[in-house]
């Protein structure tokens with residue numbers, strides 16, 4: 538009933554290390570895993586350990602808002618780097634900020650565009666980090682949920698120079714109110730993270746950590762992920778089957794992983810008008826521009842399907858289909 542070890546419950550650190558090896562092809566030791574209150578806390582702590590005010594951080598544009606705020610709060614000078622179908626444009630990053638300290642990426646399923654970073658781009662990014670002596674945050678927030686035959690190897694699994702901090706969360710694999718995540722740090726940073734974690738005792742509740750460890754050790758976590766993968770895939774398929782009913786001005790984009798995709802909009806669509814009309818019909822829609830760090834030159838909507846059953850997906854498409862703003 539005492540305080541748990543600051544870096545996390547040893548059983549959970551072992552279970553996570555073993556799961557990463559079996560499921561994501563990542564070889565690591567439990568002492569490299571630091572348990573956090575969700576991925577968001579991991580981003581803040583990484584910023585505190587690694588960044589000095591004004592350090593250049595390549596950041597996906599558009600990109601995740603939570604990590605963005607955490608890194609800005611830690612003093613980052615965010616450098617927006619555009620994302621294409623293959624992932625972060627490494628050439629653009631090199632041109633804008635060759636001496637970057639850190640890069641933040643979501644290679645398994647880009648937040649918000651839903652692209653999966655190509656292998657060539659992954660290797661290019663690792664090479665750029667090596668050349669600049671920089672580090673990479675790989676946010677693998679929904680990497681377990683891929684719908685093709687085989688997932689791409691995580692950056693961490695091909696990180697021969699140990700430059701990647703891999704951040705995982707149980708918010709997507711289990712549920713967000715667990716407030717449980719972790720960061721796997723390069724061996725060279727274990728001491729720095731140990732010192733930081735030892736400086737306060739505020740880990741997620743040890744009882745919660747122990748329960749999740751047991752769930753993993755018994756093989757139930759892996760089974761749960763297999764079941765949920767099938768369920769999310771079916772929801773995604775429903776969305777793709779229904780989307781041809783939408784007007785020509787909106788094109789739902791395919792994805793191969795995660796819980797959301799995007800729909801690109803014809804440039805003539807007034808996005809704010811569309812948001813207002815959808816809100817009046819009881820539907821909240823999120824524009825891609827909400828995730829932009831600098832102008833994108835296109836716009837669209839983020840379409841979530843993870844927490845939406847097939848009937849709700851069909852109803853949502855019916856509502857969207859009738860939006861006057863889409864008739865251009």
Ligand SMILES: Cc1ncc(COP(=O)(O)O)c(C=O)c1O
Nearest residue numbers: 575576577601648678706708718
């Ligand atoms: C890009 C991204 N990473 C990670 C997370 C998970 O954050 P947390 O583990 O703090 O719930 C989210 C949550 O939606 C997210 O959008």
